[in-house]
Amino acid sequence: MEPANAASLKKSFNENGYVFIPGFLPEVEIDALNSRIENFIRDTVPAMARNHVFYEDQNDSSTLKQMQDMEKYDAYFKTLAVGSKYEQLAKALLGEDVICKTVEYFNKPPRIGKPTPPHQDGYYFMLDPQQAVTMWLALEKVDEENGCVKYIKGSHKKGMRTHGRTTTLGFSQGIVDFGTEEDIKKEIAFPANPGDLLVHHSLTIHRAGANTTASRTRKAMGLIYWGESAKEDVEAKQRYMKQLQEERRG
Numbered sequence: 001m002e003p004a005n006a007a008s009l010k011k012s013f014n015e016n017g018y019v020f021i022p023g024f025l026p027e028v029e030i031d032a033l034n035s036r037i038e039n040f041i042r043d044t045v046p047a048m049a050r051n052h053v054f055y056e057d058q059n060d061s062s063t064l065k066q067m068q069d070m071e072k073y074d075a076y077f078k079t080l081a082v083g084s085k086y087e088q089l090a091k092a093l094l095g096e097d098v099i100c101k102t103v104e105y106f107n108k109p110p111r112i113g114k115p116t117p118p119h120q121d122g123y124y125f126m127l128d129p130q131q132a133v134t135m136w137l138a139l140e141k142v143d144e145e146n147g148c149v150k151y152i153k154g155s156h157k158k159g160m161r162t163h164g165r166t167t168t169l170g171f172s173q174g175i176v177d178f179g180t181e182e183d184i185k186k187e188i189a190f191p192a193n194p195g196d197l198l199v200h201h202s203l204t205i206h207r208a209g210a211n212t213t214a215s216r217t218r219k220a221m222g223l224i225y226w227g228e229s230a231k232e233d234v235e236a237k238q239r240y241m242k243q244l245q246e247e248r249r250g
C-alpha cells in the first residue's frame with residue numbers, strides 16, 4: 001500500500017470508526033475465492049467442530065449461515081489472512097503489528113436470513129486496549145434487500161454500550177438500548193459489490209438487515225485482526241465462553 005493512501009485511510013478510520021474500500025479484491029480473485037469457499041463447504045464443513053459452523057436450520061445444510069476459524073482447517077485461508085494485503089491494511093489502520101485471530105464466513109440465506117443485531121465486536125473480544133479491526137469482504141452484490149452492513153459513524157469514540165443476550169445464533173449479544181436519536185442520525189448503510197471491503201474498529205456499532213429476497217443469498221468473508229498491544233482479559237473470556245456453552249446447552 002502506498003504510504004499516502006495508508007495515511008488517508010487511517011485518518012478516515014480514526015475519524016469515523018470504519019473505512020469502505022470499493023474494489024479491494026479484483027473480480028478474478030473474487031471468483032477464485034468464491035470457488036475455494038464452495039470447495040471448503042463441500043469437503044471440510046461436514047467435519048468441522050460444531051461451534052465453528054452455524055445453520056439457520058440445523059437439519060438443512062443449504063441454510064449455512066456462518067463459519068469461524070476457517071484458517072485452522074485449510075491453509076488457503078491462513079495464507080489469505082497472514083502476510084497478505086489484508087494484514088498490511090490492518091497494520092496500517094491500527095498503527096502497529098497485528099495478529100490474525102480468525103477467518104469467517106457470513107451468509108444470509110434467502111427469506112430466512114435474520115438481521116444481525118446491533119453490536120460492538122469488542123464486547124466479544126474483551127481487550128484492553130480495544131485495538132482490533134474486523135474486515136468484511138462482499139462476495140456478491142449486497143444491498144438493503146439481502147441485508148447490507150450499517151455502521152454508526154463515530155460510535156467507536158463513545159465507549160462500550162451495554163450488551164445483552166439475543167436469540168440470533170452466531171451473534172448472541174446485542175446492544176440493549178440501541179435506537180437512540182444519535183444511533184438513528186449517525187447510521188449509514190453500505191451496499192456493496194463483490195470485492196468491496198469494509199473495515200471497522202472493535203468499538204464501532206454495526207448491524208445488518210435480514211435477507212428479505214426470495215432467491216438471493218448474502219455472502220461475505222470476515223477477517224479479524226488484533227493489534228499486538230491488545231491484551232485479552234483471559235478470565236473474563238473464559239467466564240463468557242462458559243456462559244455461552246451453558247446457554248447453548250439450555
Ligand SMILES: O=C(O)CCC(=O)C(=O)O
Pocket residue numbers: 106116121134135136149206207208220222
Ligand atoms: O455479516 C453480517 O451480517 C455482520 C458481520 C459482523 O457483524 C461482523 O463482521 O462483525
